[in-house]
Amino acid sequence: MTRRTNLLKSLDWWTILLYALLVFLGWVNIYAAVYNEGHQSIFDISQRYGKQLLWIGAAGFIAIIILIIESKFFSAFAYPTYLFMLLLLISVLIFGRDVKGARSWFEFGAIRFQPAEFAKFATCLAISRYVTQYNFKIHKIKSLFISSLILFTPMALIVLQGDAGSALVYSVFLLVLYREGLSGIVLFLGFLAALLFIFTLLWSKLTILLLILSVSLIAAKLSGLKWKNFGLGILIMGAFSSLIWITGKILNLHFSSYFIVIVSMVLCIIPFLFFTYKQKLRNVAWIILISFCSLFYSFSVGYIFSNVLEQHQRTRINELLGIESDPYGAGYNVAQSKIAIGSGGFTGKGFLNGTQTKFKFVPEQSTDFIFCTVGEEWGFVGATVVLLLLLTLILRLLILAERQRSSFSRVYGYGVACILFFHLAVNVGMTLGLAPVIGIPLPFFSYGGSSLWSFTILLFIFLRLDANRLELLR
Amino acid sequence: MNNFSNRIYVIAGIFILVVLVFIIRLLNLQIIDESYKLSAENNSQRQVTQFPARGLIYDRNGKLLVYNQAAYDLMIIPRQVKQFDTIDLCNLLGIDKKDALKQIAKAKKYSYRKASIFLKQLSSERYAVLQEKLYKFPGFFVQPRTLRKYPRQSAAHALGYLREVNNKEMKNDSYYSQGDYIGKSGIERTYEKELRGEKGVEIFWVDVYNRIKGSYKDGKFDKPPVSGKNLYSTLDIGLQEYGELLMSNKKGGIVAIEPNSGEILAKISSPAYDPEMFVGRAMNQNYKRLVQNDSLKPLFDRSMMALYPPGSVFKLINALIGLQEKVITPATRFECHNGYHVGNFTMKCHSHASPLDLIHSIQLSCNAYYANVFRSILEYPKYGSVQNGFKVWRKHVLSFGFGNKLGADLPNELNGFIPTTDYYKKKYRRENWRALNVISLAIGQGELLITPLQMANMVATIANRGYYYIPHIAKYFGDGELIDAKFMKRKQTSIDSVYYKPVIDGMEEVISGGEGSTGRLAAIPGIRVCGKTGTVENPHGDDHSVFVAFAPRENPKIAIVVYVENGVWGARYGAPIAGLMIEKYLRGEISQSKKWLEKRMIEADLIHKKKE
Structure with missing residues (x-):
């Protein structure tokens, strides 16, 4: 009995309150999104809001069960849970049901459930467990390899299911690892890669080449390279270029100018790297290496884009970047979503008065595009409040994570916060036309049992761990 | 262990930054940019044009000459069309898939946002079946129209006909939109403005399937249509029909006027055509046939x-x-x-x-x-x-x-x-x-x-x-x-x-006047008829027969001209026909003593005789 009161006392009620508020607001908006005059009872389980009430009830039940379980259990059973989820992910590939081109659902009669949603908390537990093992060193190759393996295995299985959106969620663990000591350069490189990817699609090869060259030259100069050496470099490169050009002429080969520039740069970089190494200009060597890699990456992006990605993914990215525009075809969802949100104005059209959502102009409005209903019916005020509530919850989780004595709990807490953030960023970004259309739910808002339960489990395991924050888990 | 705890600020910073970007974006979408509100209105409102009934046309005695019958045009708004079962639609309408695709392409070419006609003039029966299933075809809707109907197959030239407006007419008068009908000749053209009335409009909320979800703002912005005016013409349809009968198988024209008012009693151009030919889906085909393939040029008034x-x-x-x-x-x-x-x-x-x-x-x-x-x-x-x-x-x-x-x-x-x-x-x-x-x-x-x-x-x-x-x-x-x-x-x-x-x-x-009088065949016992024959020299064949007359001499009630092409002399066809017309108009019937002449005139064939 004392234990129970202890637990109730040590729970973070602010988080629970935010959670309850968000789930309630989510339900209200689902009601508005699927509302029609024929079914007005909120308990009508033939309608989505009726069903969502059932899911919410079940989520409460799940939360209570999690809170009853000993917190040691979660670290002890992290790996078995993880392995069990991997098993589910594999079996869904075999026994699952195709829904909209993705084989990611189990179906038991009327009940469907999506293992990818539950793989999130399992992976989060496993990575927390591994990172806090005594022999884990963040920059050891072996440690990096195993933690990558823990992340990439579920990711690959989910990609195989045809649900690339859910797989992308795992990339957010980069932030968690960053907190645990991963070099900031990795984050920076990740950021650079994303930026370069977009630039490559938007701009011509020549522009990219000039951009990379000028950025790296400035960086090299700042790192202490002398003007004299610049001149030397350019001289050497010019020599190589003309050599290749003359060779091409003699052998009657038609080299493109890109080819000449790139090959001469490669040839030029080798002696230069050697030179900088000798001169102890390590930074300059790094800059040369990074810019060379970016160049290579940038030129291979085109290949990746047209050969690795699927057509619908390509068009979604092109739509987002404004390269293609087809507001009645591929861009329909986002165009309608922006119209719905944009028409909301400052205070919105009012509960149940959103014409764009009520008359179904916005697709998937109770699941992926639920934020449209918020934007249209509650306007700028409502949408901002919802965003701030979610942000507050996530920031609260970060604060809670930092107060853990046990690093397992801290890493897990960061995992939860980062996963919620990724969903928020991609989902809302998509409805606002700032992110490509990736079908992942808005936490606590989107309709669906699997996602609600998955976020509930994710959150409440952390709350359970937090209740024992003064204990050291091993 | 906690040597990296400062990194919470970097991570929290990223989170806050992203949410801030979202809020700025919301500000732009919802408050600064007004265009989304307009788009939303366009999305969810449909203006349904309410077509007024076109005015009816009567003759001088109140006999009905033209009235309306209901027809239904299936309209298409390409922007709103979603994937649909083309075969199903074609079966419902009884058309070819090829034609359907061609119509869709044509509509897209005209406008993505404005309605154009997909299929003209569905019968009431097809309409009834289609209406049930229309929800399956977003982007399609039915526009009721009125078609002209002619209880008598007469006076086609005088009444004129309706045709769909062309681009030039739409440009000149913004009243018209594609698929509307406009009077192209005769009374229908001169009195187009009076006959057509004023279109009205009803505004509805529609959902994404284009289903009507209720009246927009309780009909505050609706405008009811104003029916066209009925028109009483000066024609005497009995006389008109009699004239057409007399002119059968002859080329020419008759115009009869009431002198003391200038009212046209009859206006005949022969050969005539059935006004019904210019109604409905067969219209274009019939038009081509009459214009291109008929050497007698029946459309020529x-x-x-x-x-x-x-x-x-x-x-x-x-x-x-x-x-x-x-x-x-x-x-x-x-x-x-x-x-x-x-x-x-x-x-x-x-x-x-x-x-x-x-x-x-x-x-x-x-x-x-x-x-x-x-x-x-x-x-x-x-x-x-x-x-x-x-x-x-x-x-x-x-x-x-x-x-x-x-x-x-x-x-x-x-x-x-x-x-x-x-x-x-x-x-x-x-x-x-x-x-x-x-x-x-x-x-x-x-x-x-x-x-x-x-x-x-x-x-x-x-x-x-x-x-x-x-x-x-x-x-x-x-x-x-x-x-x-x-x-x-x-x-x-x-x-x-x-x-x-x-x-x-x-x-x-x-x-x-007895011996030598050129127009004796126009004489009517008991009525003082005044007239004059004429012969028009025709370099291409037999001369044309002309006859003018009015009667009675005092207080004249009818003045008439009869032209019969290739009728040789005014006396031969012009005079008898004019006489018969006058008698018909003044007395209502032809006296026994002239029945033989009436028969001879009706039976005379100046068109087919020549071809032999």
């Missing part, structure tokens, strides 16, 4: 557009001008020896007694008499020159409404042609051409061109002894509104009314 020289009928005008200018009196006599001879010049005439006075010159239609009269006018010393004399003559002619459109309320009226001194100056390449150069004008030949309508108006003018009302075909509208006041205004000719008497005497002699 001969009563208004055929330009003929007036022939001997024009002698009446020359007589009146001669009297007015006092170059002759009713007693003036001219000799005629089978023609008019001056030096080498000869104008032939048939053999008759000589000399003749004015009345008998009309009765016997003497060419020489009018050559003398005409020459006397032109060479009258008072004017100084032939050219000045001609100008005086021309002014009188124009006062009868010749040479210019009369201004009737019918489209496609033509000017006709009365030559000018300048015209002859060019033609003869000298200023001072002589009266003999233009002497054929004396007998209504030469360069003169006059439409049957103008000719009918001339007869009405003579019947009125000197004035006319602009001929018109609309009497008043259903709501009591009168037609244009210009039709009520008396137009005076430049001939004093006293000079009409001798001419009318002559015209009466033409019918009932």
Whole structure:
């Protein structure tokens, strides 16, 4: 009995309150999104809001069960849970049901459930467990390899299911690892890669080449390279270029100018790297290496884009970047979503008065595009409040994570916060036309049992761990 | 262990930054950029045009000539079209898939946002079936229209027809949008504005499947349609039908006018066509057939557009001008020896007694008499020159409404042609051409061109002894509104009314003057008919038969012109047909003694005979 009161006392009620508020607001908006005059009872389980009430009830039940379980259990059973989820992910590939081109659902009669949603908390537990093992060193190759393996295995299985959106969620663990000591350069490189990817699609090869060259030259100069050496470099490169050009002429080969520039740069970089190494200009060597890699990456992006990605993914990215525009075809969802949100104005059209959502102009409005209903019916005020509530919850989780004595709990807490953030960023970004259309739910808002339960489990395991924050888990 | 705990600020910073970007984006979407609100309105509102019923058309006795029947156009808004079962739709409509795709492509080419017609004029039965399933085809909706229906297969030229508006008409008048109908000829065209009424509009909320979800703001912005006005025309449909019957298998035209009002009683162009041919989906096909493949040109309105020289009928005008200018009196006599001879010049005439006075010159239609009269006018010393004399003559002619459109309320009226001194100056390449150069004008030949309508108006003018009302075909509208006041205004000719008497005497002699009278076949027992025959020289075949008449002599009720192409002489077809028409109009039936003539006229075939 004392234990129970202890637990109730040590729970973070602010988080629970935010959670309850968000789930309630989510339900209200689902009601508005699927509302029609024929079914007005909120308990009508033939309608989505009726069903969502059932899911919410079940989520409460799940939360209570999690809170009853000993917190040691979660670290002890992290790996078995993880392995069990991997098993589910594999079996869904075999026994699952195709829904909209993705084989990611189990179906038991009327009940469907999506293992990818539950793989999130399992992976989060496993990575927390591994990172806090005594022999884990963040920059050891072996440690990096195993933690990558823990992340990439579920990711690959989910990609195989045809649900690339859910797989992308795992990339957010980069932030968690960053907190645990991963070099900031990795984050920076990740950021650079994303930026370069977009630039490559938007701009011509020549522009990219000039951009990379000028950025790296400035960086090299700042790192202490002398003007004299610049001149030397350019001289050497010019020599190589003309050599290749003359060779091409003699052998009657038609080299493109890109080819000449790139090959001469490669040839030029080798002696230069050697030179900088000798001169102890390590930074300059790094800059040369990074810019060379970016160049290579940038030129291979085109290949990746047209050969690795699927057509619908390509068009979604092109739509987002404004390269293609087809507001009645591929861009329909986002165009309608922006119209719905944009028409909301400052205070919105009012509960149940959103014409764009009520008359179904916005697709998937109770699941992926639920934020449209918020934007249209509650306007700028409502949408901002919802965003701030979610942000507050996530920031609260970060604060809670930092107060853990046990690093397992801290890493897990960061995992939860980062996963919620990724969903928020991609989902809302998509409805606002700032992110490509990736079908992942808005936490606590989107309709669906699997996602609600998955976020509930994710959150409440952390709350359970937090209740024992003064204990050291091993 | 906690040596990296500062990194919470980096991570939290990223989170806050992203949410901040979102809030700025929301600010832009929801508050700064207004265009999304408009798009939302466009998305969810549908303006449904409410078409007014087009006005009905009645004849002068209140008999129904044109009414409406319901039809349904299936419309398409390409922007709203989603994936749908093409085969299913084609089966419902009974059309080819190929045609369906072609229509969709055409609609897209016209506009993505505006409605265009997918399939015209569905029957009520198909419409009933389609309506049930329309929800399966977003982007499609049904627009009710009214089609014209004709209880009598008559008066097609006068009534005119409707056609879909073309791009030019839509550009000129923003009232029209694609698929609308507009009056293209006849009454339908002249009185388009009155007949069409005003379109209304109803605004609805629609969902993404284009299903109506209720009235927009409780109909506050709706506008009910205003029905078109009913029109009572001046036509006597009984007379019109009788005229068409008499003209069967003949080319030509008849125009009958009530002299004391200018109301057109009948307006016949033969061969005629069934007005129903220009209604419904077969219209374009029928139109092509009538325009391209029919050598008789049934669409050509001969009563208004055929330009003929007036022939001997024009002698009446020359007589009146001669009297007015006092170059002759009713007693003036001219000799005629089978023609008019001056030096080498000869104008032939048939053999008759000589000399003749004015009345008998009309009765016997003497060419020489009018050559003398005409020459006397032109060479009258008072004017100084032939050219000045001609100008005086021309002014009188124009006062009868010749040479210019009369201004009737019918489209496609033509000017006709009365030559000018300048015209002859060019033609003869000298200023001072002589009266003999233009002497054929004396007998209504030469360069003169006059439409049957103008000719009918001339007869009405003579019947009125000197004035006319602009001929018109609309009497008043259903709501009591009168037609244009210009039709009520008396137009005076430049001939004093006293000079009409001798001419009318002559015209009466033409019918009932005994031996040599050219129009005896137009006589009606018990009615004093006045008339004049004419023959229009036709270089391409048999001459055309012309006859003008009015009756009764005192207080005339009807003035009529009959043109029968290739009818040889005015006496042969023109006179009998005119007589029968007058009798039909004044008495309502044909007397027993003339039944044989009626039968002969109806049966006469001047079209197919020639082909053999």
